[in-house]
Amino acid sequence: EPEVTQTPSHQVTQMGQEVILRCVPISNHLYFYWYRQILGQKVEFLVSFYNNEISEKSEIFDDQFSVERPDGSNFTLKIRSTKLEDSAMYFCASGLWTYEQYFGPGTRLTVT
Amino acid sequence: KNEVEQSPQNLTAQEGEFITINCSYSVGISALHWLQQHPGGGIVSLFMLSSGKKKHGRLIATINIQEKHSSLHITASHPRDSAVYICAVGDNTDKLIFGTGTRLQVFP
Numbered sequence: 271e272p273e274v275t276q277t278p279s280h281q282v283t284q285m286g287q288e289v290i291l292r293c294v295p296i297s298n299h300l301y302f303y304w305y306r307q308i309l310g311q312k313v314e315f316l317v318s319f320y321n322n323e324i325s326e327k328s329e330i331f332d333d334q335f336s337v338e339r340p341d342g343s344n345f346t347l348k349i350r351s352t353k354l355e356d357s358a359m360y361f362c363a364s365g366l367w368t369y370e371q372y373f374g375p376g377t378r379l380t381v382t
Numbered sequence: 383k384n385e386v387e388q389s390p391q392n393l394t395a396q397e398g399e400f401i402t403i404n405c406s407y408s409v410g411i412s413a414l415h416w417l418q419q420h421p422g423g424g425i426v427s428l429f430m431l432s433s434g435k436k437k438h439g440r441l442i443a444t445i446n447i448q449e450k451h452s453s454l455h456i457t458a459s460h461p462r463d464s465a466v467y468i469c470a471v472g473d474n475t476d477k478l479i480f481g482t483g484t485r486l487q488v489f490p
Contacts, residue, residue, distance in 0.1 A: 373426070
């Protein structure tokens with residue numbers, strides 16, 4: 271059964287560094303999402319992406335964040351200059367329709 | 383007020399018990415999702431429903447659109463069912479709005 275994959279599973283970085291989190295959505299899916307979960311808190315929406323552009327973003331998704339679908343298979347989340355408060359689990363999701371979402375296993379980002 | 387509320391927050395059960403987790407929401411939705419999160423953190427989608435009832439193995443999910451309420455039932459619970467169960471609703475845009483989750487522990 272096809273699944274969403276994410277790499278790396280765990281990323282440790284220093285404050286101020288750039289990180290790129292990678293996701294490979296299910297191949298025929300059209301809608302792509304990033305969510306994050308700070309330890310002990312609920313999952314929060316970051317951004318949705320369709321037709322090669324952002325369709326919606328949350329207040330969290332400020333100028334430090336960007337998303338890209340560089341080659342038709344990968345979907346990346348870049349954080350330009352990481353802060354301590356960016357430490358969280360980041361989940362990618364994809365769907366063929368707007369109302370369905372299949373989640374990846376997550377990338378745990380630790381900013382020191 | 384939270385847009386998605388789950389109850390209970392924590393639940394313990396003996397193996398074999400019937401379990402119910404509730405979710406109430408206040409926004410108009412396109413679909414409701416039940417998700418499972420294990421201690422390692424990964425999220426697995428259990429159900430996506432917009433009406434009625436779905437069953438998969440020992441899991442049953444129901445939704446009442448008029449009452450803005452959904453339930454997740456686990457029959458014949460087992461220790462491997464121990465996890466956090468999360469209700470999330472898709473609003474009329476793309477995004478999911480998540481509940482805080484219900485932590486379930488099933489003891490042998």
